[in-house]
Amino acid sequence: MLPAEKVLDLYFLDARCMLIEIAALLDRYDRAVQGQPGEVPSSTDRLDSIYQALTLLAERDCTHDRSARLLNLFSDLP
Amino acid sequence: MQIIQPHYHGIARTAQDYERMAMSGVVAVAEPAFWAGFDRAYPETFLDYFRQISEFEPTRAAQYGIRHFCWVAVNPKEAENPALGREVLRHMPDFFRRPTVLGVGEIGFHKTTRHEEAIFEEQLALASEHHQLVLIHTPHLQDKVRGTRRTLEILRHMQIEPGRVWIDHVEEHTIREPLEAGYWVGLTLYPITKCSPRRAVDMLEMYGRERILVNSSADWGPSDPFTLQECICEFRRRGHSLQDAIEIFHNNPCRFLGQNPKFDIKPIRITEE
Structure with a gap:
């Protein structure tokens, strides 16, 4: 098992990247909803x-x- | 579709990358001078590197029908040794006269230190004196905001013409200010540490296509020259036209780099889709 510090050394940037991708997806969704107010998703x-x-x-x-x-x-x- | 890769570190890549880029539509690349992964000890090492990217690398690219252009500079990391940097700067005008050298780049900040700032300003003055285009690297990760703000302050103070400056590696938190000030900006696609193809298309949708360049950088670290093609696919998948893709991924590099007459590839317009 890796030491705790090493876990962050190895995987922090990966996690940062994935979190930013999630943020970008949510922004993208909100822009789409705002841009097409008549087309609200069915679910x-x-x-x-x-x-x-x-x-x-x-x-x-x-x-x-x-x-x-x-x-x-x-x-x-x- | 014809594509221009405006920021590409060819010396760090294989011939197969050139071959596959050519097969995927890349017609030209531009290679900025950058850090070799270690700090060089001698000015002559830089000068040989400039010879490599201005003499030899165009011949490698030409084997696959790709035009190769380059930039010369002392990169931000090695600007931390100002004596060495100044000796290199003394020789840079010799390279400005070479047929494929487009300007001074990539310069700017790494950790935004006093030495970096001094060499940055001296290279901006050199570019201005010799009427060269400028390519600016903005710092990575947690240093990006501070370095970008200081970059803009220096550019304003030195009264560098914004339309001849490309500020690279912008992301969502640093794109607005350079664009509003009239500079060109670059979205650099990296697998983990910079921008992703999807996020780049988000920014293209938010900010339009004026004065935006998209590139893969693609150096000796974790990077992939084909993130550019991935970005084009993402752009087209969202319903944008082929002509819009050409405007961003071919014509915008022509518009910025073409300010130096050595870059003679012209914007193209398709007549029908």
Whole structure:
């Protein structure tokens, strides 16, 4: 297992890049909605799931199963 | 579609990259002088590097039908050694006369230090004196905002003509001010540390296509010359016309670089789609 500092050394820039991509997607979506006010999406379920995922990720003190929880969030569970 | 790659570090890439770029429509590249991954110890090492990018590299590109142009400069990282930098600057006018040298670049800031600023200003003065185009590197990651602001302050103070200056590596938080001040800006597509093709198209949609250049840089680090083609695909996938793509990825480089008459590739217009 890598030391904690090394985890950040190796993966911080990847995480930064992915977070900016998510921010850009949300900006892109909002611009599209504002640009075409008459064409509101029929369902915002997928967008809602992204915001739920971000809320989950914003919890600093939680169990180490964030990936599994996100995958469940994006799953059709029985 | 014909494409111009306006910022490309060919000496760090393989012949296969040239071949694949040619097959994908690239007709010309422009290679700025940059950091070699280590600090050079001698002025002569820079001068040999300038010879490499102004004499030899055009012959490599020509084997695949690609025109190769270049820029000469002391890059921001090595500007930290001002004595060495000034010795290199003394020889740069010799290279301005060479047939494929377009101007002074890439210059600017890395950590926005006092030495970097001194060499930056001296290179701007040199470019101004010899009527050369200017290509400015803006810092990476957490240093970008500070370095970009200081760059703009210096350019204003030195009264450099904005239309002859290209400020490169802008992102969402640094694009507006240079554009509004009349400079050209560059969106550099890197896999992780700069702009992604999708975000670049977002900015093209927000700011229009005037005075914006898109490039892959593509150097010896983690980079990919084909992020430029990826960006074109993304642009077209969103429904933009082929002519709009040509305006951004071919004609805009012609417009900026063509201010130096050595760059003689002209904007093109398709008659029908």
